[in-house]
Amino acid sequence: MNANSQRSRYEELKSQINFHNHRYHVLDAPVVSDAEYDKLLNELKRIEAAHPDWITSDSPTQRAGATPADRFEKVRHPGPILSLANAFGAEDARAWFERVRKLDERVASAKFVVEPKIDGLSVVLHYRNGLFVQGATRGDGEVGEDITANLRTVKSIPLKIPLSQSKDLSVPAYLVVRGEAFIPIREFERLNQQLEEAGQKTYLNPRNTAAGSLRQLDPALTASRPLTLLVYQIIYSEGGKIPTSQWELLQYLKGLGFPVTDVARQFKDIDSAIAYTETWNTRRDELSYEADGMVIKIDDLNVAAELGVVGKDPRGAIAFKFPAREVTTKLMDIRVSVGRTGVLIPNAVLEPVEIGGVVVERATLHNFDYIAEKDIRIGDRVLVKRAGEVIPYIIGPVIDARKGNEKKYSMPKKCPVCGQPVEHFEGEVAWYCVNSACPAQLQRNVEHFVSRGAMDIVGLGIKIVEKLVETGAIKDAADIYRLEREDILQAVTKKDRKTDKEPPGKIADNLLAAIENSKQQTLSRLITALGIRGVGEVVAGDLGRHFGSLDSLSKAGADDLMQIEGVGPNIAEAIVDWFERPANKNVLAKLKKAGVWPKASEDEKKKEGAFTGMTFVVTGTLPNFSREQAREFIEDHGGKVTDSVSKKTSYLVLGEEPGSKFDKAKSLGVKIISEDELRKLVRSQ
DNA sequence: GATCCTCGAGTTCG
DNA sequence: CTCGAGGATC
Numbered sequence: 001m002n003a004n005s006q007r008s009r010y011e012e013l014k015s016q017i018n019f020h021n022h023r024y025h026v027l028d029a030p031v032v033s034d035a036e037y038d039k040l041l042n043e044l045k046r047i048e049a050a051h052p053d054w055i056t057s058d059s060p061t062q063r064a065g066a067t068p069a070d071r072f073e074k075v076r077h078p079g080p081i082l083s084l085a086n087a088f089g090a091e092d093a094r095a096w097f098e099r100v101r102k103l104d105e106r107v108a109s110a111k112f113v114v115e116p117k118i119d120g121l122s123v124v125l126h127y128r129n130g131l132f133v134q135g136a137t138r139g140d141g142e143v144g145e146d147i148t149a150n151l152r153t154v155k156s157i158p159l160k161i162p163l164s165q166s167k168d169l170s171v172p173a174y175l176v177v178r179g180e181a182f183i184p185i186r187e188f189e190r191l192n193q194q195l196e197e198a199g200q201k202t203y204l205n206p207r208n209t210a211a212g213s214l215r216q217l218d219p220a221l222t223a224s225r226p227l228t229l230l231v232y233q234i235i236y237s238e239g240g241k242i243p244t245s246q247w248e249l250l251q252y253l254k255g256l257g258f259p260v261t262d263v264a265r266q267f268k269d270i271d272s273a274i275a276y277t278e279t280w281n282t283r284r285d286e287l288s289y290e291a292d293g294m295v296i297k298i299d300d301l302n303v304a305a306e307l308g309v310v311g312k313d314p315r316g317a318i319a320f321k322f323p324a325r326e327v328t329t330k331l332m333d334i335r336v337s338v339g340r341t342g343v344l345i346p347n348a349v350l351e352p353v354e355i356g357g358v359v360v361e362r363a364t365l366h367n368f369d370y371i372a373e374k375d376i377r378i379g380d381r382v383l384v385k386r387a388g389e390v391i392p393y394i395i396g397p398v399i400d401a402r403k404g405n406e407k408k409y410s411m412p413k414k415c416p417v418c419g420q421p422v423e424h425f426e427g428e429v430a431w432y433c434v435n436s437a438c439p440a441q442l443q444r445n446v447e448h449f450v451s452r453g454a455m456d457i458v459g460l461g462i463k464i465v466e467k468l469v470e471t472g473a474i475k476d477a478a479d480i481y482r483l484e485r486e487d488i489l490q491a492v493t494k495k496d497r498k499t500d501k502e503p504p505g506k507i508a509d510n511l512l513a514a515i516e517n518s519k520q521q522t523l524s525r526l527i528t529a530l531g532i533r534g535v536g537e538v539v540a541g542d543l544g545r546h547f548g549s550l551d552s553l554s555k556a557g558a559d560d561l562m563q564i565e566g567v568g569p570n571i572a573e574a575i576v577d578w579f580e581r582p583a584n585k586n587v588l589a590k591l592k593k594a595g596v597w598p599k600a601s602e603d604e605k606k607k608e609g610a611f612t613g614m615t616f617v618v619t620g621t622l623p624n625f626s627r628e629q630a631r632e633f634i635e636d637h638g639g640k641v642t643d644s645v646s647k648k649t650s651y652l653v654l655g656e657e658p659g660s661k662f663d664k665a666k667s668l669g670v671k672i673i674s675e676d677e678l679r680k681l682v683r684s685q
Numbered sequence: 686g687a688t689c690c691t692c693g694a695g696t697t698c699g
Numbered sequence: 700c701t702c703g704a705g706g707a708t709c
Binding site: 339340341343358359360362363364366386391392393448534537538539642644646647 | 689691692693694697698699
């Protein structure tokens with residue numbers, strides 16, 4: 001490399017590194033891994049070593065705190081900042097109690113204090129003569145980082161001990177307390193909403209945001225984040241009278257004017273402490289902040305201290321963990337599946353991990369833009385959450401955990417099933433396999449045709465459909481009605497039947513009966529089953545009622561179709577287009593021949609009743625209705641049931657264990673009723 | 686033209 | 700449940 005090109009490389013490196021510094025330190029949204037960053041910095045240092053005369057003041061090496069490790073001064077804590085051993089249930093907690101009771105008989109009659117274990121960042125605050133003089137992160141427990149300037153901006157941290165309540169307290173000459181800094185959930189959501197509106201990258205969760213905010217080099221940025229704090233421990237005190245029990249200590253800190261949790265309780269024995277702790281398993285949402293558990297502490301601080309520590313965990317307390325709702329795991333691979341419409345969907349293959357009691361190893365990534373936006377790479381540690389405590393989804397990569405060997409993902413150019421080139425349409429996010437003969441699409445089409453909301457043919461599961469498509473017994477959905485007993489027997493014996501209890505003959509007979517029964521399904525269901533783009537249960541219902549038969553619907557023009565509420569030009573065109581395709585005409589002919597040709601029946605007509613003009617949303621489990629029954633009940637009385645709460649929602653019907661719809665309804669001021677009240681509503685009108 | 690609302694499509698695990 | 704997109708509404 002000649003001197004000229006090396007010089008320009010030097011300039012390039014400087015600007016690149018400065019850019020990454022800005023992303024990392026100021027925006028808290030790095031675009032490269034630490035390893036990549038270090039590589040650039042090392043290259044820069046090598047060039048500077050060879051050409052010291054090139055170094056200018058804007059070089060990243062000339063600025064204090066250029067590398068993450070030495071951005072903040074180190075602070076040695078006056079005492080060890082310990083962590084906690086975990087208990088994953090009442091049994092663990094009781095086992096802990098038994099262990100320490102054997103070490104010290106006083107434990108048998110000890111009192112206990114239960115406090116929330118906030119998922120934030122542990123900080124250590126120093127007060128000299130009542131003035132806040134230093135604040136540090138926990139670090140490794142012995143040495144932390146000096147983040148005094150940042151902590152000063154946290155409003156709940158008293159800069160001067162206010163001695164708020166009691167007059168008989170005196171402020172120690174030197175006091176070091178420990179607390180947890182965090183961002184309340186609502187504030188976090190508000191912050192993310194603002195960032196999203198500004199078109200900026202959002203944060204993963206309150207904990208990461210709190211940690212990142214306190215690591216800012218510019219205190220002004222920390223100040224703009226809604227951080228708050230609760231204190232719960234005295235690390236060191238000089239010239240003051242420290243309480244000898246944890247319960248009194250909390251009152252004492254409160255008396256001095258520190259923010260202290262109001263959730264803590266004192267108990268006279270371990271059983272009542274555990275019982276109280278367990279109630280929080282289901283009450284955790286009542287807390288305004290994320291908590292990963294409750295802490296059970298032996299109240300007597302002397303006894304607790306004398307019990308000593310194991311590693312970094314004090315014996316005198318234990319963290320009673322809630323089942324995790326959010327967990328990190330390794331993204332091992334990204335696979336692509338093909339949907340009924342030909343859409344390519346990327347799926348994450350995860351290292352199996354337990355979230356909220358179930359082991360998760362798959363999660364959807366929605367689309368390829370999602371992967372790019374979140375900069376998700378194969379090999380990343382990713383944060384996984386079960387949406388509504390059910391369906392896992394990936395919140396994003398944990399950038400800090402990058403090792404540098406993560407691979408960027410590039411989407412396939414060809415359909416993973418049939419190998420045809422993938423296509424993309426202007427203005428859409430999705431990528432498609434447009435091969436109508438793609439076996440994946442046929443498979444999905446048939447699955448959709450028999451699904452519960454469509455023709456509802458029970459017994460025709462994914463596995464059997466797969467075999468029938470494979471053997472060629474099914475080449476389109478209408479072939480279902482041409483299946484012979486022999487075809488089914490063949491498919492059933494071929495598939496892995498370890499779990500089946502029924503003999504193949506019985507399965508085949510049941511299935512044939514179910515297929516025969518499905519011929520009586522309503523017109524709306526059949527229209528749904530056809531799988532026309534943009535036509536689901538709701539639109540199919542409207543189409544069925546409006547046109548009355550498939551003969552009439554198939555002849556409808558775009559203008560006729562657009563008369564229907566909810567059908568605009570796009571869906572109208574999709575419908576016309578569907579009926580024009582020869583393959584589909586063939587399917588219709590076969591269905592008609594098989595006798596699958598329903599007319600709109602009386603019970604499909606829109607009902608009038610007490611609920612006419614009203615919109616309902618159901619959430620949670622109702623005492624006497626299934627979801628489907630509730631829907632029928634409401635529709636029978638002329639009401640409409642939708643899935644999403646909005647200002648137009650008349651009532652939210654609330655059941656047990658409601659989801660996020662409950663919160664939304666509350667915030668929008670939608671009327672909330674129980675199943676009972678729903679029934680009463682009918683009678684009263 | 687922007688914003689709100691609704692629908693469709695795909696999704697996980699037991 | 701989430702996301703995207705089409706349709707309705709102002």
